[in-house]
Amino acid sequence: MLLSIIGNSIVIILVLVGLLFFAGGAVGILRFPDFYSRLHPAGKLDTMGVSMTMIAMAVYSLLHGFTLTALLTSLKIMLIVVFIFITSPTATHAIVDAGVRAGLAPWAKEDSGEEAP
């Protein structure tokens, strides 16, 4: 009983923190000034959000009966996290590289002093 309360609260906290990171990623894409700086929240706050929520799901599937099936499900979810952690930086790097090759100049602070209130 106590174990399930503790486990459930861990799951809830992880999901909420993960959702906060997701929200940060979405807001960051809207607020940041240019292509390159938008990739920072898009590429990485999302990775963090995904891994937090995924770990929460892995814990959740173990909470309701510690069976072999549940364990395998958790391990598969953890594999997803590992693969996202490997592929997400690579994809972000590919997008930035494409931008640099296309000749897009990064936004710099000196150019737009009047934009800051």
Added chain:
Amino acid sequence: MKKDQATQRRDDSPRSSPSDDSASRSKHPIVPFILTFGISFATWLVLSGKFDLFHLALGVICCLLVAYFSADLMFYSHRPKGLSGQWFQFVKYVPWLLGQVLIANWHVMKLVFHPNMLEKIDPKIITFRSRLRNDMSLFILANSITLTPGTITVYVNTFGKYTVHVIDRKSGEGLPGEMEKRVAQILEPERYE
């Protein structure tokens, strides 16, 4: 571009250390083989979830084939003795990296929700030269930099010249610094002894 770098490196390596490379690979091919087999078979078990004889046998056959073809892809070391130490260092590196990622994520979160965000950020493209020379360690450092929020690796070449996009001054401050040192401890500790 990646293909160019790979072929270039392949041309380089036999000239730089022909005896060392071939000797270590032919003398100790069994350890990387077993490690590759173990990892791929564990992945097979998790993904298949069936433990009857037929599926296990299929898995063993497939993993043996994969390990035979690609044993020298995942694990390699010029000094065979360094292989286990290398993996111990790598296992030590991952939690540290995760901690850094958490701290840096928090930093970017604060930037995103900051009311005067445009004053706080200062996007820049910076370059620095790394002392790492190994392809694998250059790759690990590049991916670690991209994973750490606030910094994205734009370009790396085989001579260790990094081009990095940073979102603000604080993210760029720690750049080659400690991360490079820790990556160097994994794959080329002789540079930092």
